Amino acid sequence: MPFATIRKTAPAGAPPARLPDYAAACRDFDWQRARAQLDGLPGGALNIAHEAVDRHVAAGRGGKLALRWIGKDERVRDISYAELAALTGRFANVLAGLGVQRGERVFSLLGRVPALYVAALGTLKAGAVFSPLFSAFGPEPVQARMGIGEGRVLVTTEAFYRRKVAPIRDRLPRLAHVLLVGGANLDAVGAGGLPADCLDFDAAMQAASPRFPTAATAPEEMALLHFTSGTTGKPKGAIHVHEAVLAHHVTGQYALDLGPEDIFWCTADPGWVTGTSYGIIAPLTNGASMIVDEAEFDAERWYRILERERVSVWYTAPTAIRMLMKIGAGIVRGFDLSRLRFMASVGEPLNPEAVAWSADAFGKPFHDNWWQTETGGIMIANYATMDIKPGSMGRPLPGIEAGIVARGVDGRIAEITAPMAMGELALRPGWPSMFRGYLNEPERYAKCFADGWYLTGDLAMRDGDGYYWFVGRADDVIKSAGHLIGPFEVESALMEHKAVAEVGVIGKPDPTAGEAVKAFVVLKAGHEPSEAMRKELLGHARQRLGPAIAPREIDFRANLPKTRSGKIMRRLLKARELGLPEGDLSTLESDER
Ligand code: ATP
Ligand code: MG
Numbered sequence: 001m002p003f004a005t006i007r008k009t010a011p012a013g014a015p016p017a018r019l020p021d022y023a024a025a026c027r028d029f030d031w032q033r034a035r036a037q038l039d040g041l042p043g044g045a046l047n048i049a050h051e052a053v054d055r056h057v058a059a060g061r062g063g064k065l066a067l068r069w070i071g072k073d074e075r076v077r078d079i080s081y082a083e084l085a086a087l088t089g090r091f092a093n094v095l096a097g098l099g100v101q102r103g104e105r106v107f108s109l110l111g112r113v114p115a116l117y118v119a120a121l122g123t124l125k126a127g128a129v130f131s132p133l134f135s136a137f138g139p140e141p142v143q144a145r146m147g148i149g150e151g152r153v154l155v156t157t158e159a160f161y162r163r164k165v166a167p168i169r170d171r172l173p174r175l176a177h178v179l180l181v182g183g184a185n186l187d188a189v190g191a192g193g194l195p196a197d198c199l200d201f202d203a204a205m206q207a208a209s210p211r212f213p214t215a216a217t218a219p220e221e222m223a224l225l226h227f228t229s230g231t232t233g234k235p236k237g238a239i240h241v242h243e244a245v246l247a248h249h250v251t252g253q254y255a256l257d258l259g260p261e262d263i264f265w266c267t268a269d270p271g272w273v274t275g276t277s278y279g280i281i282a283p284l285t286n287g288a289s290m291i292v293d294e295a296e297f298d299a300e301r302w303y304r305i306l307e308r309e310r311v312s313v314w315y316t317a318p319t320a321i322r323m324l325m326k327i328g329a330g331i332v333r334g335f336d337l338s339r340l341r342f343m344a345s346v347g348e349p350l351n352p353e354a355v356a357w358s359a360d361a362f363g364k365p366f367h368d369n370w371w372q373t374e375t376g377g378i379m380i381a382n383y384a385t386m387d388i389k390p391g392s393m394g395r396p397l398p399g400i401e402a403g404i405v406a407r408g409v410d411g412r413i414a415e416i417t418a419p420m421a422m423g424e425l426a427l428r429p430g431w432p433s434m435f436r437g438y439l440n441e442p443e444r445y446a447k448c449f450a451d452g453w454y455l456t457g458d459l460a461m462r463d464g465d466g467y468y469w470f471v472g473r474a475d476d477v478i479k480s481a482g483h484l485i486g487p488f489e490v491e492s493a494l495m496e497h498k499a500v501a502e503v504g505v506i507g508k509p510d511p512t513a514g515e516a517v518k519a520f521v522v523l524k525a526g527h528e529p530s531e532a533m534r535k536e537l538l539g540h541a542r543q544r545l546g547p548a549i550a551p552r553e554i555d556f557r558a559n560l561p562k563t564r565s566g567k568i569m570r571r572l573l574k575a576r577e578l579g580l581p582e583g584d585l586s587t588l589e590s591d592e593r
Contacts, residue, residue: 003352003390006365010385014341015261017384018253025254029398031432034250038285045216048223048245049125052284054214056081065289068139070305072295077114081284086210087114091122093208098153098177099557102127102215103222105149108270109133109142109156109164112294115181116270119155120280124223124242127215128153131225131237134271134564134587135160135400136453137563141586143168148237148439149225150174157181158194169195179204209225211329211345219243225439226273228373229563230587232457232475232571237439238273238373245285247349247377247433251397252282255381257342258313260287265305266315267293272565276344277433278315282377288313299327303335306554310339313364317347319566321354321366326501326524327462337362342384344369348567349470351492368393370470372456374432374448380468391492392467393460401428404462406451407480413451418448422471422484425460426453476570478507480515485549490517494551499527504560505551506574519551520573522559529556563587 003150019025019067039055043126062082069077079087095106106123108130110116116132123130131149133142146154151174156165158180165178179201180194195564217223224240244543252258265284268274283290286413290310295301297320306314324332343358343366350368359365369381370393380402382394396402403415404423416423429449438445448455459471471477471486478485487505494503502522507515523529534554541550561572564587575582 003356006355006359006388006390008385008387018257018259018385018532019398020385022383022386022398025398026380026396031246031399034399035246037120038246041214043216044218046219046242046245047124047127047214047217047465048242048248049088049121050214050280051245051249052281053081053085053121054125056284056287057085061287064287066284067117067290067292068113068309069112069292070294070309075190079114079117084118084284085217087118087205088122088125089210089212090205091118092126092214094179094204095123095126095128095153096212097204097208100126100128100153100177102217103129104152105129105131105225106153106155107131107146107149107151108132108318109135109137109154109160110181111135112269112292112485113181114292115155117177117280117292118205120270120276121284124216125212127217127221129222129225130276131227132270132276133227134269136564137164137271137586137591139164139168143171144586145227145235145237146172146175148474153177153179154181161194161198217242220436221333222436224276226276226373229272229565229567230584231563231567232473233570234584236441236444237585238376238435239437240376240433241436244277244376244433245281248277248282249285249308249433250399251378251381252278252286254383254397255367255378255385256282256313256315256344258283258286258288260343262286262288262312263291263310263339264313264315265291265293265309265311265322267297267302268315268347268565274315274317274565277377280440292564295321299331303332303337306337306340307335312339313342313344315344315346317566318345318350318354319348319351319562321345321358324361325354325357328373329357330363342512343367344381346371346378347565349393349492350391351489351495353492353495355388355390360498365390370394370458370468374435374454374456374585375427375431376435377431379427379431389463389465389467392463392469395466396468400431402461402462402468403428403453407456409478410513413453413455419464420461420469422459422461422486423467424474425456425457425458428452429454458536473570476506478505478515478517480507480510480517481513481549485517490519490541490549490551493541494519494521494537496544497540499523499533500537501567502560504570504573504575506570508553508574508577510552516553517549517551518553518555518577520555520557520560522557536540542568562589564589
């Protein structure tokens with residue numbers, strides 16, 4: 001059953017959306033002009049931390065809530081913009097006191113605790129480069145990333161240090177200082193194994209002045225080092241500059257409909273790019289109040305937070321939405337979510353079934369949007385005022401030129417304009433948050449660009465209305481009996497079956513078809529794997545997709561291998577199916593085969 005377009009009509013009394021007229025905005029948008037929304041610093045300098053924090057204080061908005069932190073035990077800590085300015089000033093002074101220079105890398109390995117946010121913005125204030133690591137990484141992934149990034153300072157906890165850093169410390173020759181958050185047992189220096197360069201974060205902060213003149217960084221100076229999710233292979237270190245803040249700011253308004261009156265909750269961990277671009281920077285530059293929850297996913301807790309904190313804009317990911325769907329819509333209706341105005345999703349394709357489910361369960365749909373670590377900010381989105389075609393990623397942001405491209409017979413990359421023709425999704429370089437390199441991998445970076453396009457590595461189609469439809473990663477697309485099959489289409493069809501909670505689809509070598517489609521299915525509670533269920537799902541898929549595209553085989557799994565950011569790792573499903581090497585597993589969440 002195809003999914004009906006969700007028409008947008010603003011409810012009576014609703015505040016005007018920040019992108020009331022998409023076509024007009026696309027026509028009139030100009031990055032140069034948008035820059036007037038930022039302060040900048042004297043002499044043409046630009047610093048993310050100033051735009052996110054200090055300028056609000058200077059404008060008399062220091063008393064406003066910047067961040068409400070909710071601890072695992074539901075303890076709450078509120079931090080105003082003024083307090084955040086002071087804390088980040090202290091941290092910048094701590095770094096200066098340690099002799100950290102402009103452009104040197106400061107890593108964090110922390111859960112979602114206030115110190116993480118202070119370290120991020122304080123590092124930027126000091127003119128150093130911030131690189132967040134996901135706290136669940138073990139020693140090897142930590143070593144690999146800090147090695148590439150040549151981390152000079154690490155902010156972590158004593159427990160993480162002992163478990164994850166001490167075993168690889170001798171392989172981090174550039175690491176000069178470790179700041180331990182939350183009570184370090186420094187008395188044990190020497191005896192207990194904590195080296196003398198481990199310092200107590202809290203004591204260092206206490207001793208530092210809250211005043212720090214924000215570094216007058218040039219817009220093109222490196223600000224952030226983000227590692228990709230590792231879905232397709234070894235993670236790459238994407239370089240972002242201070243200028244990126246312009247894109248964070250504008251896309252926050254346009255794609256997330258975010259403004260100063262909003263209470264915003266981005267559920268992503270700052271260890272991934274979403275958790276920094278939209279979990280720290282965009283809400284603050286836009287003067288919103290943001291919620292940070294230390295705990296991991298828990299449906300009831302999430303609904304409770306949405307209700308109690310009166311969250312108005314919520315940004316999450318398909319993996320979480322699928323878990324909410326698995327639990328069912330009944331529970332949603334037990335909460336008062338009337339404050340929730342806008343819901344968005346990123347990170348993986350959002351199945352049309354999930355959009356339809358949310359429209360039913362919440363009375364408003366999730367808005368899918370697309371971007372990558374490399375793009376630094378949202379590039380294609382469904383907007384508050386634009387009709388949603390479930391299953392589509394939406395349309396390019398004002399100021400972003402996207403295209404569907406392919407290599408022609410002359411060997412050059414050129415745009416394909418026919419509606420719904422499949423090709424590689426490409427973007428015209430030049431937007432502010434575009435990555436400026438993969439650290440230490442200039443050739444790999446250069447390969448991403450050809451004939452005036454940035455090539456994303458994703459395959460997509462564009463319909464006659466200019467909406468983009470995700471097909472799959474170039475690596476995941478299946479070639480079967482002359483058809484190119486995107487795993488997303490097959491997965492979405494299976495997701496429509498009431499027994500299905502999650503699906504990953506791969507191509508398996510086949511002597512006649514080239515590749516045959518195979519699906520790995522996780523069932524919802526109350527449904528058991530059986531031959532009858534397999535037949536039913538195969539029949540359902542064949543009816544929905546036709547025999548050429550429907551899976552030939554279905555296996556049942558208790559769960560699917562995923563990255564720690566929640567993305568299904570199809571390459572791993574495939575490697576295991578075919579008995580091939582599993583490749584880089586540094587971002588694999590522990591899974592059950
Ligand atoms: P790696 O590059 O290391 O293999 P990754 O590509 O998963 O990992 P990210 O930069 O975190 O790392 O993810 C970006 C990718 O996620 C996109 O290229 C795309 O494949 C996928 N993605 C993100 N948002 C969407 C979306 N809305 N629809 C479909 N795919 C999406
Ligand atoms: Mg990628």
